[in-house]
Amino acid sequence: MAVSNTMGTQVLWDGEVPRTFTAVAAEVISGGEYVACSGAVAGAVGSSISSYDVTDTPVVLVTALACGVETINGIAINTAASGALVTIATRGAYLVQAGGSVIAGNAVEALDEELVQSLTSGIVPSGKFTRIPGGKKIGRALSAGASGVTDNYCLVYFNF
Numbered sequence: 001m002a003v004s005n006t007m008g009t010q011v012l013w014d015g016e017v018p019r020t021f022t023a024v025a026a027e028v029i030s031g032g033e034y035v036a037c038s039g040a041v042a043g044a045v046g047s048s049i050s051s052y053d054v055t056d057t058p059v060v061l062v063t064a065l066a067c068g069v070e071t072i073n074g075i076a077i078n079t080a081a082s083g084a085l086v087t088i089a090t091r092g093a094y095l096v097q098a099g100g101s102v103i104a105g106n107a108v109e110a111l112d113e114e115l116v117q118s119l120t121s122g123i124v125p126s127g128k129f130t131r132i133p134g135g136k137k138i139g140r141a142l143s144a145g146a147s148g149v150t151d152n153y154c155l156v157y158f159n160f
Contacts, residue, residue, distance in 0.1 A: 009077050012155060014092035022087050025080040026058040032096070033113045034138070035059045035088055036071040059088060072110060072138055074160045093157045098145025102154045107137040116156055117147070 009031040026038055038060045059073070075094060080086035100117025102108060107119040119137055138158060145154030 010095040019091035023057040023059040102145035
């Protein structure tokens, strides 16, 4: 899957305290794609912090999940091969591509693994996005973005 931002993941602000976690990519993940935790390895996590390892938390692209964006846990910071470590941001202001109209100040939703639009009433905007249910707020737009414009980016503050 091509990354919508050829510059990779671009964070403008993270409050000087990055909110990230590291996990293992269960498939190839590109920086800037929305990801979801697919669950801890059965029986691997105990009751003590010392029993936890980053390999206990595999993550996958949102589009690989049948349940869609309801399970987004963050945005991938780096590109990772299947089985490699990937850092996931859960909060911060990122430059992302607008796939639909984005109105500054409005809540936004994901259209696919990389695109956003202003939060709708839950109606899927087109056949292209039928696998992604609408109506799940993933952040708030800090700048506007236009629908149907190639390489049109907007600034979104994510709070997964």
